[in-house]
Amino acid sequence: MTPQATALEQTAESRDVVVSLLSERFGDRCARSEALRVQHGHTTTWLTNQPPDAVVFVRSTEEVAEIVRICAEHKVPVIPFGTGSSLEGHVNAPQGGISIDLSQMNEILSVSPEDLDCRVQAGVTRKQLNTHLRDTGLFFPIDPGADASLGGMASTRASGTNAVRYGTMCDAVLGLTIVTPQGEIVRTGSRARKSSAGYDLTRLMVGSEGTLGIITELQLRLHGIPEAISGGVCPFPTIEDACNAVITTIQCGIPVARIELLDPVQVKACNIYSKLDLAETPTLFLEFHGTEAGVQEQSYLFNEIAAELGGGPFVWETQAEARTKLWEARHNAYWSSFTLRPGAKGVATDVCVPISRLAECVEATRKDIETSGFIAPIVGHVGDGNFHVLVLVDADNNEEVQAAEAFVERLNYRAIDMGGTCTGEHGIGQGKIKYMQKEHGNGVDVMQTIKRALDPDNIMNPGKILPPS
Amino acid sequence: MTPQATALEQTAESRDVVVSLLSERFGDRCARSEALRVQHGHTTTWLTNQPPDAVVFVRSTEEVAEIVRICAEHKVPVIPFGTGSSLEGHVNAPQGGISIDLSQMNEILSVSPEDLDCRVQAGVTRKQLNTHLRDTGLFFPIDPGADASLGGMASTRASGTNAVRYGTMCDAVLGLTIVTPQGEIVRTGSRARKSSAGYDLTRLMVGSEGTLGIITELQLRLHGIPEAISGGVCPFPTIEDACNAVITTIQCGIPVARIELLDPVQVKACNIYSKLDLAETPTLFLEFHGTEAGVQEQSYLFNEIAAELGGGPFVWETQAEARTKLWEARHNAYWSSFTLRPGAKGVATDVCVPISRLAECVEATRKDIETSGFIAPIVGHVGDGNFHVLVLVDADNNEEVQAAEAFVERLNYRAIDMGGTCTGEHGIGQGKIKYMQKEHGNGVDVMQTIKRALDPDNIMNPGKILPPS
Numbered sequence: 001m002t003p004q005a006t007a008l009e010q011t012a013e014s015r016d017v018v019v020s021l022l023s024e025r026f027g028d029r030c031a032r033s034e035a036l037r038v039q040h041g042h043t044t045t046w047l048t049n050q051p052p053d054a055v056v057f058v059r060s061t062e063e064v065a066e067i068v069r070i071c072a073e074h075k076v077p078v079i080p081f082g083t084g085s086s087l088e089g090h091v092n093a094p095q096g097g098i099s100i101d102l103s104q105m106n107e108i109l110s111v112s113p114e115d116l117d118c119r120v121q122a123g124v125t126r127k128q129l130n131t132h133l134r135d136t137g138l139f140f141p142i143d144p145g146a147d148a149s150l151g152g153m154a155s156t157r158a159s160g161t162n163a164v165r166y167g168t169m170c171d172a173v174l175g176l177t178i179v180t181p182q183g184e185i186v187r188t189g190s191r192a193r194k195s196s197a198g199y200d201l202t203r204l205m206v207g208s209e210g211t212l213g214i215i216t217e218l219q220l221r222l223h224g225i226p227e228a229i230s231g232g233v234c235p236f237p238t239i240e241d242a243c244n245a246v247i248t249t250i251q252c253g254i255p256v257a258r259i260e261l262l263d264p265v266q267v268k269a270c271n272i273y274s275k276l277d278l279a280e281t282p283t284l285f286l287e288f289h290g291t292e293a294g295v296q297e298q299s300y301l302f303n304e305i306a307a308e309l310g311g312g313p314f315v316w317e318t319q320a321e322a323r324t325k326l327w328e329a330r331h332n333a334y335w336s337s338f339t340l341r342p343g344a345k346g347v348a349t350d351v352c353v354p355i356s357r358l359a360e361c362v363e364a365t366r367k368d369i370e371t372s373g374f375i376a377p378i379v380g381h382v383g384d385g386n387f388h389v390l391v392l393v394d395a396d397n398n399e400e401v402q403a404a405e406a407f408v409e410r411l412n413y414r415a416i417d418m419g420g421t422c423t424g425e426h427g428i429g430q431g432k433i434k435y436m437q438k439e440h441g442n443g444v445d446v447m448q449t450i451k452r453a454l455d456p457d458n459i460m461n462p463g464k465i466l467p468p469s
Numbered sequence: 470m471t472p473q474a475t476a477l478e479q480t481a482e483s484r485d486v487v488v489s490l491l492s493e494r495f496g497d498r499c500a501r502s503e504a505l506r507v508q509h510g511h512t513t514t515w516l517t518n519q520p521p522d523a524v525v526f527v528r529s530t531e532e533v534a535e536i537v538r539i540c541a542e543h544k545v546p547v548i549p550f551g552t553g554s555s556l557e558g559h560v561n562a563p564q565g566g567i568s569i570d571l572s573q574m575n576e577i578l579s580v581s582p583e584d585l586d587c588r589v590q591a592g593v594t595r596k597q598l599n600t601h602l603r604d605t606g607l608f609f610p611i612d613p614g615a616d617a618s619l620g621g622m623a624s625t626r627a628s629g630t631n632a633v634r635y636g637t638m639c640d641a642v643l644g645l646t647i648v649t650p651q652g653e654i655v656r657t658g659s660r661a662r663k664s665s666a667g668y669d670l671t672r673l674m675v676g677s678e679g680t681l682g683i684i685t686e687l688q689l690r691l692h693g694i695p696e697a698i699s700g701g702v703c704p705f706p707t708i709e710d711a712c713n714a715v716i717t718t719i720q721c722g723i724p725v726a727r728i729e730l731l732d733p734v735q736v737k738a739c740n741i742y743s744k745l746d747l748a749e750t751p752t753l754f755l756e757f758h759g760t761e762a763g764v765q766e767q768s769y770l771f772n773e774i775a776a777e778l779g780g781g782p783f784v785w786e787t788q789a790e791a792r793t794k795l796w797e798a799r800h801n802a803y804w805s806s807f808t809l810r811p812g813a814k815g816v817a818t819d820v821c822v823p824i825s826r827l828a829e830c831v832e833a834t835r836k837d838i839e840t841s842g843f844i845a846p847i848v849g850h851v852g853d854g855n856f857h858v859l860v861l862v863d864a865d866n867n868e869e870v871q872a873a874e875a876f877v878e879r880l881n882y883r884a885i886d887m888g889g890t891c892t893g894e895h896g897i898g899q900g901k902i903k904y905m906q907k908e909h910g911n912g913v914d915v916m917q918t919i920k921r922a923l924d925p926d927n928i929m930n931p932g933k934i935l936p937p938s
Contacts, residue, residue, distance in 0.1 A: 112823070112825060113720065114716050114720070114823075114824060114825035115823045115824050115825045116719065116720065117823075137720075156665055157663075157664075157665040157669075158665070159663060163663060167640075168663050170663070170669065170672070171636075171640065180915065184911060184914075185911075186910070186911050186912050186915055187909075187910065187912065188909075188912055190885075190888060190889055190890045190908065191822075191823040191888035191889065192821040192822055192823060192853075192854055192855075192884075192888070192889040192890045192893065193821065193823075193824070193853040193854055193855070194626075194628060194632060194637050194639070194821055194853050194855065194890075194893050194894065195626075195821060195890035195892065195893060196625055196626040196627070196676055196890075196892045196893060196894050196895060196896040196897070197890045197891055197892050197896075197897055197901070197904070197905065197908055197909070198676070198897055198905055198908075198909060198912075198913075198916055198934055198935070199673060199676065199677055199681075199916045199919060199920075199934075200626075200639065200672050200673060200675065200676055201909075201912055201915055201916065203639070203669050203672040203673070204668060204669060204672070204673050204919075206669065207665055207667070207668065207669055208668055212668075223722070224720055224721060224722040226722055227722070247583055250585065251582065251583070251585065251606075251693055252693060253692070253693040253695055253696070253759075255724070290722075291766055291770075293762060293766055294763060294766065297760055297762055297763065301760075352661040352662065352663055352664060353660075353661055354581070354583075354584045354586075354660040354661060354662075355583060355584050355662070356581060356583035356584045384661075384662040384663050385661055385662055386661075386662075386663065415661075416659075419659060419660035419661070420659055420660065420661040421659045421661045421663075421664035421665075421666045422666055423664065423665045423666050424661065424663050424664060424665060425663065425665050426665060427665040427666075428665070428666055428667055432666070435666070436666065436667055439659065439666055439667075440656075440657075440666070440667060440670075441655070441656065442653060442654075442655050443655050443656065443657055443667075443670055444667075445653075446649065446655055446670055446923070447667055447668045447670065449922050449923060450668060450673075450919060450922060450923070451668075452922070453918050453919060453921070453922030453923075454915070454918060454919070454922075465667055465668075466667070
């Protein structure tokens with residue numbers, strides 16, 4: 001037996017005890033059905049599904065604390081679950097244990113228009129929050145592809161198309177309620193906009209993927225809905241030209257709200273799926289937020305930049321309907337890709353590089369895709385230097401899957417070699433642990449020291465982020 | 470003997486050994502003169518000076534690592550020193566030890582205009598950086614009162630007048646080189662704009678005041694110098710009206726670059742010191758950054774808001790000279806205050822509250838000052854809800870000093886009770902440790918666990934931030 005198998009055997013009894021205790025305490029809300037357990041293992045990627053022993057649907061921070069205390073006593077793993085839309089195996093249970101499903105903790109606790117902030121339970125999704133905010137003149141900007149839970153988005157330090165203007169979850173989270181690995185309830189941060197009072201526990205928790213504690217509530221920064229929004233599409237002869245337009249736009253201080261690159265393959269997929277008729281060439285999708293005069297000025301300035309770099313015509317839309325169609329197409333880019341190879345599975349990955357290296361990194365990746373013979377559209381939040389590749393594979397063809405994994409590995413090492421990171425917004429989970437050493441060097445030791453100190457029994461989402469120490 | 474005195478006695482021998490070793494290794498760069506030691510203890514506040522045993526002037530990260538390894542072996546305290554402009558006793562040496570002076574590590578290592586970032590050694594000051602950047606079209610926005618070192622600014626999570634637009638050191642720092650308590654050199658972050666790759670060590674270090682490691686290099690985010698800048702001054706009948714104008718301005722999404730409140734006492738001081746003739750009433754100082762058309766529009770919108778709230782006339786200046794005079798007056802507010810009571814010492818403090826509570830907090834503080842009979846001007850970065858009070862005291866009058874300390878205590882508790890923080894930008898140091906429990910509750914235990922794990926012998930800037938555990 002492998003050491004892991006032995007460990008699993010040894011803990012199997014403890015896990016049974018915990019499941020019994022939780023069943024007794026939570027009744028039907030402690031579910032053990034195969035279907036639910038598998039659904040709470042990871043389902044959206046190429047990683048193997050590793051279901052938990054049971055799923056508990058919680059309704060309060062106190063319930064989370066109670067479960068964690070029971071698990072801590074028996075040294076049984078705890079895996080927080082929001083909507084299950086993460087991409088790197090974050091919710092898998094490689095050592096079994098209890099999945100804590102926070103989706104029923106979906107109350108919006110307070111909104112303060114004066115302070116431009118709100119407090120929500122961790123299971124509230126980003127779309128639910130924005131629907132709730134509709135009449136306040138405020139909105140929450142961060143928009144990963146999925147309608148993820150805000151707790152999950154904080155855990156993976158998510159971002160999306162308008163991070164270039166509004167930042168990521170690192171910027172959006174003002175404070176948290178967390179349940180520690182010992183089952184204690186701790187509030188981090190305050191309602192002040194800034195603070196110099198001690199260690200930044202909020203930002204240590206954001207991006208820690210449930211390995212240091214479970215986020216149960218969030219204090220979030222909101223933004224006023226801009227008076228005017230305009231957006232448009234601009235084709236470029238080459239990826240380099242498009243990237244240079246992005247660099248110039250950012251350097252000129254144009255406060256662009258969204259600036260997204262689609263490579264020709266991605267444009268083709270969007271054309272088919274969303275019934276557009278864009279030229280199949282590197283294309284930027286843009287959006288400007290501001291006053292009426294401001295967005296006009298921004299569009300005008302961008303148009304000049306694009307024209308100088310051989311891009312254009314820049315077709316821009318102030319009508320909400322046309323703009324919504326464009327951005328729906330952009331948001332559906334992931335799903336549209338599958339039209340290029342019906343029946344295929346997607347191996348999704350994201351990297352982020354300094355913007356000065358972006359054209360070089362995308363070009364090298366494009367060539368790698370061609371050489372490898374993949375169909376693999378590229379789409380990027382290029383204002384941040386962040387881009388995604390979705391490799392379409394025949395999941396039953398082992399050779400193809402392995403080739404895709406090797407490609408992803410080359411891409412991640414390429415990004416790190418350029419001074420970038422192996423993930424701009426998806427997180428590490430299980431899938432990217434192998435890049436941590438290369439990216440952080442002995443910083444990994446510091447992370448491991450923190451993990452061991454806060455969670456000495458390694459019960460919080462074990463097997464994620466960090467290589468075994 | 471007190472336990473602390475005993476501990477000092479026990480370690481005195483180790484400290485002597487370390488000073489000998491460092492003198493041998495660094496020659497004249499290891500200084501032991503009384504004057505230098507006292508200068509490297511804390512001098513800018515009411516806190517007692519506690520000089521280190523020696524000061525070493527370092528020139529490289531490797532030298533810092535070497536010193537820390539020697540100190541770690543002998544369990545002797547290490548205190549990093551930049552310019553000594555911090556306000557809460559951050560550089561004091563309550564248990565003796567070695568002050569590492571980083572002021573000679575003042576090289577600007579690289580500037581990348583394409584990426585809007587730069588890499589600097591920790592001893593570079595903010596003004597030095599901006600002078601260096603002058604011809605690049607870029608600037609570094611964060612401006613605490615003093616010309617502090619960038620390493621020190623990161624350590625205290627500093628901000629300044631334009632944090633409302635450009636953020637604080639939390640936002641400005643993309644990555645760090647640190648020397649750990651074991652004397653290892655670790656690089657945190659990357660050159661990518663965002664990352665989801667593991668624990669955010671960068672932001673754990675920012676604001677940790679040298680208690681978890683020593684910052685020796687910083688990767689910093691830069692901004693394009695705006696095409697147009699305009700600014701001005703707007704009087705209000707009451708502090709509440711002024712605060713309401715701030716709230717409305719922020720809510721309307723006007724991207725104000727600076728919005729500062731001066732209470733009538735502070736206006737009076739500025740009038741005397743900087744030869745202005747402003748009405749002695751609550752006054753906002755504003756600055757707008759953008760395109761020519763953009764700043765005009767911003768000024769116009771603000772003017773409308775102010776007029777509706779009974780403020781005005783809003784006098785605005787597009788001429789650089791007149792604007793510079795205004796902002797110099799604002800930057801000299803600290804020094805100007807002493808004209809109100811020549812010979813007095815200043816007890817400086819800062820708090821930060823949710824902006825919806827700002828008027829209430831400032832008003833209550835104003836009344837407290839009146840009741841206490843102090844001369845104590847108030848000035849605030851009100852776009853963030855952050856404000857400062859400088860209580861002018863006769864340092865030889867013990868009763869007065871104690872009354873000032875009691876006032877500061879009431880102010881800090883008031884801010885925390887309003888959902889705010891005991892410091893928006895000065896940091897905790899020694900002076901604010903007593904508020905940590907009230908503000909963070911059992912979050913302090915989490916911080917202590919992290920501190921013990923990373924620095925088990927408590928050699929890194931001991932006696933700062935955290936109460937004894």
